[in-house]
Amino acid sequence: MNIGNLPFIVAALLVVLGLYTFLFKRNLIKLVIGITLIETGVNLFLVTLGYRTGGISPIYTFAPEAQQMVLPTPQALTLTSIVIGLATTALLLSFAVFVHRHYGTLDVRKVKELKG
Amino acid sequence: MRKAILFVAFLFVGAFLLLGVADMRPFGEPQMAVMDDYYIQNAQPEVAVNNAVTAVVFDYRGFDTLGEATVLFAAVVGVLGLFRKLREDER
Amino acid sequence: MNNNSMSVIVRTVTRFMYGLIILFGFYVIMHGHLTPGGGFQGGAVVASAFALLLVAFGSAGLKGQLNLHWLQSIEEFGALAFLGLAFLGIGTAFFYNLFANSGGFLFGASVPTGSNAGVLTAGGLVPLMNWAVGLKVMTGIAAVVIVMLVGSHKEETE
Numbered sequence: 431m432n433i434g435n436l437p438f439i440v441a442a443l444l445v446v447l448g449l450y451t452f453l454f455k456r457n458l459i460k461l462v463i464g465i466t467l468i469e470t471g472v473n474l475f476l477v478t479l480g481y482r483t484g485g486i487s488p489i490y491t492f493a494p495e496a497q498q499m500v501l502p503t504p505q506a507l508t509l510t511s512i513v514i515g516l517a518t519t520a521l522l523l524s525f526a527v528f529v530h531r532h533y534g535t536l537d538v539r540k541v542k543e544l545k546g
Numbered sequence: 547m548r549k550a551i552l553f554v555a556f557l558f559v560g561a562f563l564l565l566g567v568a569d570m571r572p573f574g575e576p577q578m579a580v581m582d583d584y585y586i587q588n589a590q591p592e593v594a595v596n597n598a599v600t601a602v603v604f605d606y607r608g609f610d611t612l613g614e615a616t617v618l619f620a621a622v623v624g625v626l627g628l629f630r631k632l633r634e635d636e637r
Numbered sequence: 638m639n640n641n642s643m644s645v646i647v648r649t650v651t652r653f654m655y656g657l658i659i660l661f662g663f664y665v666i667m668h669g670h671l672t673p674g675g676g677f678q679g680g681a682v683v684a685s686a687f688a689l690l691l692v693a694f695g696s697a698g699l700k701g702q703l704n705l706h707w708l709q710s711i712e713e714f715g716a717l718a719f720l721g722l723a724f725l726g727i728g729t730a731f732f733y734n735l736f737a738n739s740g741g742f743l744f745g746a747s748v749p750t751g752s753n754a755g756v757l758t759a760g761g762l763v764p765l766m767n768w769a770v771g772l773k774v775m776t777g778i779a780a781v782v783i784v785m786l787v788g789s790h791k792e793e794t795e
Binding site: 433434435439441442445450454479481482483488489490491499501502503506509518520524525528 | 549552555556559560563566567568570572573574575576579581582585586589590596597598599601602603607610611613617618620621624625629
Binding site for chain 3: 591592593599601604608609619621
């Protein structure tokens with residue numbers, strides 16, 4: 431089945447949705463969700479770049495003979511990217527917890543007014 | 547006013563991204579695969595590993611994994627340090 | 638029964654399932670060089686078992702069973718073991734796979750080229766690095782989850 435450039439479009443749409451969340455929402459938790467959406471789009475783009483039509487995963491255990499394999503390097507770098515995204519998300523969420531403890535609100539505008 | 551400027555910037559960047567997709571190469575046909583073909587062909591003789599992704603992560607590109615482990619360590623230490631005051635209050 | 642644990646159904650299923658989840662995570666780590674998976678993925682699976690325990694029994698249910706100092710010590714041991722294994726091959730290059738195809742007793746077997754059933758004792762340093770990274774990831778994520786849940790719950794009760 432020919433799906434054309436649909437995976438690239440989906441990755442770009444995820445990044446655009448994340449940018450929208452990041453620009454127009456004021457809740458800190460929603461900002462974290464936006465960052466995670468951008469991250470997901472980038473990960474999907476990386477995996478998409480390494481796909482070969484009809485390729486199998488690059489693992490030789492019980493692999494079908496004489497098949498093309500997809501590229502392993504983008505998958506390895508996506509693995510790295512996912513773990514780094516998890517670490518940054520944990521750090522961002524704990525910052526959000528502390529902002530809520532200190533100011534009593536998660537709204538970015540109110541935090542800005544209350545500062546000082 | 548500020549929101550209008552933000553919206554125009556968002557439209558500009560979004561259109562930039564979505565138009566960039568239209569010029570991408572066709573899905574499923576990588577242009578340069580020399581390095582990856584080397585990894586696929588030599589993962590078994592050189593590293594003695596069936597999983598080529600693991601061979602890339604832990605052998606050919608170990609430095610990336612080392613940096614990633616450092617980032618994870620820094621994040622865990624950061625979270626534990628942020629919440630340390632809470633834990634000390636609890637004790 | 639403390640007030641921040643979930644219902645008896647969730648607790649019973651959790652008591653039945655968390656051992657199986659931890660076992661599956663260790664399987665994913667151990668077969669990281671043969672099947673899809675590896676240190677990071679298996680570590681995340683084991684950490685999800687800890688998160689399930691925390692959600693089902695509440696933060697008070699885990700008190701005294703998982704020590705944060707122990708978790709942090711294991712995480713730092715994993716990081717140091719990874720670095721030390723990388724330094725083992727410093728005679729040739731950093732991250733040189735010293736044990737692969739050596740024929741030695743420790744993961745030194747060779748694998749046949751092409752599709753095969755998988756040799757568990759092959760791979761050189763790769764399975765050891767899988768274990769190091771798996772220990773690091775599982776304890777790191779478990780420590781983060783425990784600390785964040787205990788901290789946010791404490792804030793609610795104040």
